[in-house]
Amino acid sequence: MSNIKQNASEEAEFAKPLYTPIKRRSFFMYAGATAGATALLLSGCDDDDNEIVTPNGTVNLGSGDVGVLNYAYALEQLEAAFYAQVKATPAADFSTLEKDYFNQVAAHEAIHRDFFKAAINRDAPGQIIPGLTPIFTSIDFTKRASVLATAKTFEDLGVAAYNGAGKYLKTPAYLVIAGQIVSVEARHAAYVRDLISPGSFADDSIIDANGLDKAMEPVDVVTAAQSFIKEKLDASRVGK
Amino acid sequence: MNILRIIEQLSEVDADVLGRFDSRRAVFKSLGNTAKMGALAAAPVFVSSLFSKAYGQTTTPSVVEVLNYALTLELLEEDYYKKMTAAGRVPAGVAAGAIATILKHETAHVKLLSDTIRALNGTPVTNVKFKTSAFPADYPTQLVVAQALEDTGVRAYKGQAGNLLGKMAGTTSLLQVALQIHSVEARHAAHIRTMRMQAPWIPASDSNLPAPLGPVYTGTIREDNVIQSNVNITSQLGTPYSANDAAASFDEILTMAEVLDASRAGGFVQG
Incomplete structure (x- = not known):
C-alpha cells in the first residue's frame, strides 16, 4: 500500500501486470466474502490486554465484529444443546410431526453453532470463545409444555439478540449472515408460539404498536440467558 | 494485503473488473489519498466496500x-x-x-x-x-x-x-x-x-x-443454497448435514x- 506512486504514469504501470495468472479459487476468495479484508479488520480489533477466559472463569466475548460473532456463537451453542436434548429424549406427548419438526430445528441450530465456530476460527484465529456448559436443570424434557415454554424463551430471545446486535457489525458480509439466520x-x-397457543406467532406480547419485533442489547440478552449457562459471560464490549 | 495485486488478479478472470469500479483513475486516486492520509487502519473497510460495490448492486440506493x-x-x-x-x-x-x-x-x-x-x-x-x-x-x-x-x-x-x-x-x-x-x-x-x-x-x-x-x-442466490460465506454447510462443518437442513437453516x-x-x-x- 505504501508503495503507491503518485504520478501521471500510474495507469501505464498498473496496466502491465494485469495478465498475471490467477487461480479461479483465489478469485472467489476475494470476490465472495471479502475474506481477506475481513481477516484484517478483525485482527485490527485484537486486544492483547484481554484474555478470553479470565482466571475466575468469566468468558469474555470480546469486542468489535469478533465480539458479535462470539456472542452469536454463545447463543447458538445454548440453543443447539437444548434441541439436541429435545431430540435425544423427546417428550412422550409430542406428535410425530412435532418430533420431526423439532429434529429439523435441532439441525438448524447445530448448523448455526458449527458455522460460527468455523467462521470465527477462519476469520479471527485464536479469538474464539470455548465450548460452554449448559444448565438445563429447570427444564423437564419429558413434558411437552416445559420444552415448548423453554423453546419460546430461547427463540424470542435469539430474535431480539440478533435484531439488537446487527448495528454493531461493521462488515457487511457478516450483517447479511446475521440476517439470514435471524x-x-x-x-x-x-412455530413454537403457535404450538403453545394457536395464532400467537406474533401477538402483542412480542410485537409492539409500531409492528416491531423486540431488539435487545447484548448485555441484557446475556443477563436473560445466564441462568442456563455455567460459565459467566461478559458481553460488555461486544461491538464496541 | 496488496490491493493492487488483488485487482490485477481479478482482472485475469474478470475482464470487466476495472469497469465495475467507478473508474480506474478514480479508484487509484482514492487509494492514493487513503495511503497519503495515513489512514491505513481504514483500508480494509475501504477495500471491502470497494468490492461489494463492484460485485453487488451496481449503484447504492439512498x-x-x-x-x-x-x-x-x-x-x-x-x-x-x-x-x-x-x-x-x-x-x-x-x-x-x-x-x-x-x-x-x-x-x-x-x-x-x-x-x-x-x-x-x-x-x-x-x-x-x-x-x-x-x-x-x-x-x-x-x-x-x-x-x-x-x-x-x-x-x-x-x-x-x-x-x-x-x-x-x-x-x-x-x-x-x-x-x-x-x-x-x-x-x-x-x-x-x-x-x-x-x-x-x-x-x-x-x-x-x-x-x-x-x-x-x-x-441469483436460491433458497436451496447450501454454501454460506464460502463454507459448504453439508460437508465442511465437521459433522455432515443434509442439503435440506443446510438450505433451511x-x-x-x-x-x-x-x-x-x-x-x-x-x-x-x-x-
Whole structure:
C-alpha cells in the first residue's frame, strides 16, 4: 500500500501486470466474502490486554465484529444443546410431526453453532470463545409444555439478540449472515408460539404498536440467558 | 494485503473488473489519498466496500430509496390483506384472527416507514395496490399468494440490510428498525406456511415449485443454497448435514431488482 506512486504514469504501470495468472479459487476468495479484508479488520480489533477466559472463569466475548460473532456463537451453542436434548429424549406427548419438526430445528441450530465456530476460527484465529456448559436443570424434557415454554424463551430471545446486535457489525458480509439466520430463528419462534397457543406467532406480547419485533442489547440478552449457562459471560464490549 | 495485486488478479478472470469500479483513475486516486492520509487502519473497510460495490448492486440506493422500496412492499401487503378480508373467504376463528394480526402489522409498518421518510425530508410513496385481476377468488390460493408476499418480504428486507448499515434517523438506527420489521415478516411467513400445512421454514424443494411460489425461492442466490460465506454447510462443518437442513437453516436475500421483477412482487402491483 505504501508503495503507491503518485504520478501521471500510474495507469501505464498498473496496466502491465494485469495478465498475471490467477487461480479461479483465489478469485472467489476475494470476490465472495471479502475474506481477506475481513481477516484484517478483525485482527485490527485484537486486544492483547484481554484474555478470553479470565482466571475466575468469566468468558469474555470480546469486542468489535469478533465480539458479535462470539456472542452469536454463545447463543447458538445454548440453543443447539437444548434441541439436541429435545431430540435425544423427546417428550412422550409430542406428535410425530412435532418430533420431526423439532429434529429439523435441532439441525438448524447445530448448523448455526458449527458455522460460527468455523467462521470465527477462519476469520479471527485464536479469538474464539470455548465450548460452554449448559444448565438445563429447570427444564423437564419429558413434558411437552416445559420444552415448548423453554423453546419460546430461547427463540424470542435469539430474535431480539440478533435484531439488537446487527448495528454493531461493521462488515457487511457478516450483517447479511446475521440476517439470514435471524429470520430462521423468527420462523422457529413463530412455530413454537403457535404450538403453545394457536395464532400467537406474533401477538402483542412480542410485537409492539409500531409492528416491531423486540431488539435487545447484548448485555441484557446475556443477563436473560445466564441462568442456563455455567460459565459467566461478559458481553460488555461486544461491538464496541 | 496488496490491493493492487488483488485487482490485477481479478482482472485475469474478470475482464470487466476495472469497469465495475467507478473508474480506474478514480479508484487509484482514492487509494492514493487513503495511503497519503495515513489512514491505513481504514483500508480494509475501504477495500471491502470497494468490492461489494463492484460485485453487488451496481449503484447504492439512498436511504430514502431503500425505505420507499420497503414501503412499496408494505403497501402491497396491506392492500392484499384488506382485499383478502373483504373477500370474506377466511374461516372465522384462528385463521381470521391471524390475518387480522398480520394486516395490523402491515398497516403499522406503512405508517412507521412513511413517518420516517418524512422525517428524513423524503416523500413517501402512496397508492400502491395489489393488482385486482391477480387477486385469487378461493381461500387456498389466497394463502398461496400471502405466502409468496411474506417470504418475498423477508428476502427483500434482508437484501437491504447492507444499505442501511450505520444509517440513522436522529438517534434511531434505521438498520435496527428494518431488522425489527424483517423478523416480524418472518413470523408472518412461518404462520402462513403452517396454515398451508407447510414447514414454517423454507425447505430446499421450494426452489423448484411452479409460479407464483417458485420464483419467490429462486434468484441469483436460491433458497436451496447450501454454501454460506464460502463454507459448504453439508460437508465442511465437521459433522455432515443434509442439503435440506443446510438450505433451511439460512434464509437468502433477494435484490431490489429481483423483488420488483414481474415474476415476483412486481407482478402483483396494480399498473
